[in-house]
Amino acid sequence: MTSEPSLTKALKAQAKMLGFADCGIARADAHDGRMPLGDWLAAGHHGTMDWMEGRADQRAAPQGLWPNARSVIALGISYAPAEDPLRLADESSVGRISVYAQGADYHDVVKRALKALARWLVETAGGEVKVFVDTAPVMEKPLAAAAGLGWQGKHSNLVSTGHGSWLFLGAIMTTLDLEVDAPHPDRCGSCDACQRACPTDAFPAPYRLDARRCISYLTIEHKGPIPHEFRRAMGNRIYGCDDCLAVCPWNKFAKNAAANKAFAPRAELAAPELADLLALDDPTFRQVFAGSPIKRIGRDRMVRNACIAAGNSGDARLVPVLERLAGDESEVVADAARWALAELSAPLSAG
Template sequence: MPISTSERTADKTALREALILRANEAGFDDIGIARADARADLPARLQHWLGLGRHGQMGWMAETAARRADPQTLWPDAKSVIMLAMNYGPEGDPLEALERRDRAAISVYAQNRDYHDLVKKRLKQVARWLAETSSAEVKVFVDTAPVMEKPFAEAAGLGWQGKHTNLVSRKLGSWFFLGAIFTTLDLAADEPHDDRCGECRRCLDICPTKAFPAPYELDARRCISYLTIENKGHIPLEFREPMGNRIYGCDDCLAVCPWNKFASRTREEAFHAREELKGPLLADLAKLDDPSFRALFSGSPVKRIGRDRFVRNVLIAIGNSEETRLAQEARALLGDSSPLVRAMAVWALGRLVPEETKGLAPAALETEEDEDVRSEWRYWLR
């Protein structure tokens, strides 16, 4: 006897309820479903953003644009996109770290284990169960894959992209990771979430580097998260002072969102901040060589930027600290093997003890071969 429409609907409803239960058991805090073709607007939007050059050095975004903007280009057989959220809410207000100028502010998400590994492992658990239960094909994606998670999470009803372009949730506030399961199952889709930002513009106004040309638009080249993580070269002068003591990422636009009234501390211990990464002393971080850097940030997302870029960021924070006692850390790095580090050691020393830096410049220029570092020395002779 053929299966009736009502029976198929009941089966889909039962599968959906079981899927939600399995996702919760795996540690996810919210789940929603979108059709794979739910965001037909994405290719044009992404190309416009790329055309403006707002992706900066993130060339991989342009290289994977076609697959990134359309799940069915990435996987033609995909019919549904299951979006899952995992809370990483902090214990306190991360903006308090900005007041301790002799210490480093590390973005909340990077104060413990790298979320990619943990979220992907949990996604695979859910996807494996779904494949075994339904005989459908599945693929999982977390952040680094060419998937636009935020627009599809919006389409799946998990929240909405705020004026800062990040996803905001009425359940979790601003603090959550996203993962995606693509499947050949034709699942009932959730309703897209409405925009709830209203007239609020706190996230726009607090940005230290004015990275938002307009509401709902981000110029990554001006974003402190991009500058401290993705930017492989020297950080432009105009952004150094606004960086303050932010040495890896920036939480400002997330932290001020009023919808954080619904946020709570994560239940996942792997995302609880490690004590040694909650406001570490800049003086200690400046002393890190490659082995000690790797040891300190083992298992952390910070590790991927490498010691040189990290110490570059630390030196900018030292230059912004107004703590002249930290000048000794900058002096010690003037001869570092990395031009990235040497250049910012000059800048930091100049900020803290400008007359000393001016006096050292002539002799330094006689031996320095890197033109970017020479430029930093010349700045103090102007």
């Protein structure tokens, strides 16, 4: 039996009150056939993200993770930026951090709101619930599309007519049979702006992302040396990349989410100086990035990324610190520093 429409109406009102920009409901057996997970994994497009492959059976559909689930409540919180995410492209002395990571850790913010909504639902209608935000084998983007929040664009991320490409996604699974929403139609049309914007040609086809070529993957998920073929294309990007998201025409309808102060850019993360990043040791890294999703990549990956940005900067003033880093205990840091020195046409240190 499906729930009364009055319950879903009240649920969506409660979600809005808790700060969610959008809320929709899908069946727990919902699938998105456009980009089958198995095909993506078989092509190796997940790179070294072995955790994607390890629990693929659970990730493929909600009931694979929780067989008792009957409905999935898909939710989005806007993080639309106040300024152009691409404005620092030519500022070679600073590092570019993806918009989503410049404020508080979205995992904490979204999960707190999800738990509050889940408690309300149980108190109001009973049933069992589980909440998810990017930390379990749940395909949030296809579920959000199935629940009518938007569609997976040609850049593979969710696009919303009201919020553009700027939604943090979360999900609540429940044993309740809730009234479902219609899936959202694809409205990319003939637009290929996101495909053309990618600096590393990470889209082998529309709606398909090869993570191995994606700067977000390379700077965040990839633990080893950045492949040489992508280093110059990285420019001054040190954590993630917003290019394909930022050029989406639907962003013109997105309202700035500055009202959610949790996502307001922290001053030290909006445009960090490369010189400061190159000087980071582990304790200072932990201090600077406390409460940020950036903290999880650790000092070595961040300094590795900053070294590559330094090599692309043309700034000879960074040579002394790069010479020290060429002898760093971390080989990924030392390798990136040596490459940067070569790019700056400076002599390598004896170390």
